[in-house]
Amino acid sequence: MVRKRPKLIKERVPTPERPVEERVKSFVEVNLGYDFASAVKEAERCLQCPVEYAPCIKGCPVHINIPGFIGKLVEHRDDPNKAVKEALRVIWGDNTLPAVTGRVCPQEEQCEMNCVMGKVGDPINIGKLERFVADYARKHSIEDELLAEMRPSVCGKGKVAVVGAGPAGLTCAGELAKLGYDVTIYEALHKPGGVLIYGIPEFRLPKEILDKEIAKLRELGVEIKLDHVVGKTVTLEELLEEYDAVFIGTGAGTPKLLNIPGILLDRIYSANEFLTRVNLMKAYKFPEYDEPIAVGKKTIVIGAGNTAMDAARSALRLGSEVTIAYRRGREDMTARIEEIQHAEEEGVKFEFFLNPVEFIGDENGRVKAVKFEKMKPLEERDKKGKRKIVGTGEYVTLEADTVIIAIGLEPNRIISEEATGLKVNPDGTLVVDENLMTSIPGVFAGGDAIRGEATVILAMGDGKRAAKAICDYIEKKRKANA
Amino acid sequence: MGYKITKKENLSAIDFFMEVEAPHVARSWKPGQFVVLIVDEKGERVPMSVYYAEDGKIGMFIRRHGVTTFKLWYEKQVGDELLSVAGPLGKPIEVKYYGNVVFASDAVCAQAESYATLKAMKEAGNYTIAIQSFENKDNVYPEKFLAKPVADEHYLTTDDGSVGIKGHYLDVLKELIEKDKVDIVFAGGKLGSLKKLAELTRPYGIPTIVTVRQIMVDGTGMCGSCRILYDGQIKFACRDGPMFDAHKVDWDDVIKRDARFVEQQNLARERYLQKLREKGVI
Numbered sequence: 049m050v051r052k053r054p055k056l057i058k059e060r061v062p063t064p065e066r067p068v069e070e071r072v073k074s075f076v077e078v079n080l081g082y083d084f085a086s087a088v089k090e091a092e093r094c095l096q097c098p099v100e101y102a103p104c105i106k107g108c109p110v111h112i113n114i115p116g117f118i119g120k121l122v123e124h125r126d127d128p129n130k131a132v133k134e135a136l137r138v139i140w141g142d143n144t145l146p147a148v149t150g151r152v153c154p155q156e157e158q159c160e161m162n163c164v165m166g167k168v169g170d171p172i173n174i175g176k177l178e179r180f181v182a183d184y185a186r187k188h189s190i191e192d193e194l195l196a197e198m199r200p201s202v203c204g205k206g207k208v209a210v211v212g213a214g215p216a217g218l219t220c221a222g223e224l225a226k227l228g229y230d231v232t233i234y235e236a237l238h239k240p241g242g243v244l245i246y247g248i249p250e251f252r253l254p255k256e257i258l259d260k261e262i263a264k265l266r267e268l269g270v271e272i273k274l275d276h277v278v279g280k281t282v283t284l285e286e287l288l289e290e291y292d293a294v295f296i297g298t299g300a301g302t303p304k305l306l307n308i309p310g311i312l313l314d315r316i317y318s319a320n321e322f323l324t325r326v327n328l329m330k331a332y333k334f335p336e337y338d339e340p341i342a343v344g345k346k347t348i349v350i351g352a353g354n355t356a357m358d359a360a361r362s363a364l365r366l367g368s369e370v371t372i373a374y375r376r377g378r379e380d381m382t383a384r385i386e387e388i389q390h391a392e393e394e395g396v397k398f399e400f401f402l403n404p405v406e407f408i409g410d411e412n413g414r415v416k417a418v419k420f421e422k423m424k425p426l427e428e429r430d431k432k433g434k435r436k437i438v439g440t441g442e443y444v445t446l447e448a449d450t451v452i453i454a455i456g457l458e459p460n461r462i463i464s465e466e467a468t469g470l471k472v473n474p475d476g477t478l479v480v481d482e483n484l485m486t487s488i489p490g491v492f493a494g495g496d497a498i499r500g501e502a503t504v505i506l507a508m509g510d511g512k513r514a515a516k517a518i519c520d521y522i523e524k525k526r527k528a529n530a
Numbered sequence: 531m532g533y534k535i536t537k538k539e540n541l542s543a544i545d546f547f548m549e550v551e552a553p554h555v556a557r558s559w560k561p562g563q564f565v566v567l568i569v570d571e572k573g574e575r576v577p578m579s580v581y582y583a584e585d586g587k588i589g590m591f592i593r594r595h596g597v598t599t600f601k602l603w604y605e606k607q608v609g610d611e612l613l614s615v616a617g618p619l620g621k622p623i624e625v626k627y628y629g630n631v632v633f634a635s636d637a638v639c640a641q642a643e644s645y646a647t648l649k650a651m652k653e654a655g656n657y658t659i660a661i662q663s664f665e666n667k668d669n670v671y672p673e674k675f676l677a678k679p680v681a682d683e684h685y686l687t688t689d690d691g692s693v694g695i696k697g698h699y700l701d702v703l704k705e706l707i708e709k710d711k712v713d714i715v716f717a718g719g720k721l722g723s724l725k726k727l728a729e730l731t732r733p734y735g736i737p738t739i740v741t742v743r744q745i746m747v748d749g750t751g752m753c754g755s756c757r758i759l760y761d762g763q764i765k766f767a768c769r770d771g772p773m774f775d776a777h778k779v780d781w782d783d784v785i786k787r788d789a790r791f792v793e794q795q796n797l798a799r800e801r802y803l804q805k806l807r808e809k810g811v812i
């Protein structure tokens with residue numbers, strides 16, 4: 049078939065969103081996603097760069113064949129079920145969690161940033177198309193056939209333990225299961241998902257969708273042991289005795305707190321505590337659910353990443369006025385553009401160049417205000433390309449009866465403290481070689497456990513790379529023993 | 531899935547005993563460590579002390595106090611299952627020879643820890659002394675649940691003197707210290723008592739290791755809810771504790787942070803008890 053030269057359509061087909069006044073009162077998902085007709089229309093805008101050249105694929109940490117899956121939507125436009133099935137087959141070749149990545153990836157910095165269409169107009173809405181394929185397939189039960197295809201014909205190639213059921217661990221487990229390995233995931237919490245379940249709110253990633261994505265792994269034969277804290281319930285050494293290899297995907301779950309006066313005051317939360325109470329434990333449904341959350345009338349969120357946006361928008365939905373205070377300027381915010389926009393639309397206020405120096409409490413030990421030093425930017429830039437900032441010696445105090453600290457995370461040290469042979473960098477990240485193997489042979493690691501704090505998709509990329517390295521390692525060991 | 535309840539027994543007017551199947555925890559639990567349990571789908575994550583861990587089961591002492599513990603008492607019977615039991619969590623106590631070891635306790639979690647700790651200490655060759663305090667005779671546990679079998683000396687006190695010695699473990703401990711019988715003190719229970727305990731032993735330079743009870747969510751160092759000021763630094767009770775040197779803890783802050791959710795807890799408890807009343811359960 050001779051493909052007609054596509055006409056350049058510079059503007060994106062928009063995805064509908066729930067109206068602001070409706071969404072600030074509930075935790076239901078904000079973006080409503082494409083229907084088939086609009087997805088096809090958007091897919092038609094894709095220039096179909098050849099796979100070996102496609103810049104979008106190069107920008108994707110798991111190298112999804114993006115033109116490939118988008119092309120399937122256009123090719124089978126007369127048969128929606130077939131179009132989605134073929135597109136999903138292409139995506140699943142590289143990524144088994146598209147309903148998640150389609151929602152939470154920073155596409156504007158990855159695939160979409162590189163899109164050729166972006167040079168003349170809006171880049172293709174790759175994230176929303178990926179999400180559409182995943183959602184449509186789930187709603188129309190298209191996944192089962194593909195899962196049957198993916199089930200490995202040969203099993204028992206080896207036993208692998210995966211520590212942590214977050215994005216890195218889930219991806220590693222899925223890839224290994226597809227290749228015929230017996231995989232067991234050890235998860236400390238009572239639900240799998242890691243940051244996807246405790247950190248990302250329902251209005252951005254509905255839990256029901258996440259549960260279904262994880263259920264697919266179980267279909268592929270992955271066993272998930274919940275309530276198991278590796279390093280406590282079972283040691284790394286014990287895992288190595290039972291399994292051929294171990295993958296550590298424990299993420300960066302320890303919150304950084306501000307070491308300033310008043311940090312112990314009531315209603316000062318780490319973003320992790322706040323989001324875990326709200327997302328994992330459904331405290332927004334308290335007292336129907338037992339886990340409580342206490343939020344006052346004025347909340348200040350400190351930080352400007354995705355976690356800060358999630359915390360701010362959650363506090364807003366719990367009935368508080370919310371201000372995000374950031375020590376740098378607007379252009380340095382690390383959150384996704386879409387999340388910042390959503391936060392602004394919903395009424396979150398922003399204050400820039402404010403650095404917290406003290407939390408002020410009332411007579412009951414509850415926070416009532418935050419004292420900030422005003423900062424100013426310099427021309428000089430730091431390693432990350434951000435303008436350096438200095439204090440001005442001027443101070444401002446903002447009232448707040450709730451504070452959420454979202455200034456970053458570091459890896460949890462439970463495993464590294466217990467497994468003494470495991471080499472750790474000063475910042476708590478695990479030392480790995482180019483194959484993602486740690487200082488202990490047969491123990492691999494990836495995601496935030498080695499990166500500090502990064503994105504879901506980078507963690508998934510590591511999980512995938514580690515799975516390949518683990519296969520090679522086990523094969524090699526087998527041959528050496530034969 | 532699910533963790534089956536294998537035993538349940540009343541301990542006193544306020545506390546009860548429950549044994550649950552949790553082989554993954556029982557295989558590696560050591561004195562000083564705790565578990566986090568969830569009753570059901572709507573439940574909260576609650577840290578619990580452990581009385582013993584053996585044969586794939588863990589025994590716990592629980593106070594009828596909030597929604598979770600009421601649910602455990604009124605709704606969960608032997609044969610029923612709990613949604614989640616995670617652990618063991620926290621750092622174990624260093625079990626070695628110290629000489630004369632005291633475990634002082636005046637509330638449910640510490641009464642559980644008293645037995646387990648002293649048992650391990652006795653096996654390590656220590657001379658063990660238990661001081662168990664209760665408010666009154668209605669709150670005193672049946673003999674078989676006291677730390678007597680693992681204590682070389684056992685003291686039971688009640689605030690009103692209705693059973694045992696009239697007074698508190700602090701009174702008994704003071705006498706023991708004056709008799710020069712104490713090499714190390716372990717304790718747990720009410721935070722206010724622990725603060726006083728720290729002041730009692732400080733001038734004598736007696737090592738004093740206590741459970742710092744703080745509100746937790748995950749129990750693995752992920753949320754920072756249980757942060758305390760310890761020796762001028764922020765520590766997490768779940769990950770760095772729960773046992774700490776009582777002399778280095780900022781007790782006033784610990785006591786304040788412990789009361790953070792009192793309003794919510796009261797609201798939830800009243801709502802739950804109202805439901806039980808409507809159903810005629812109580």
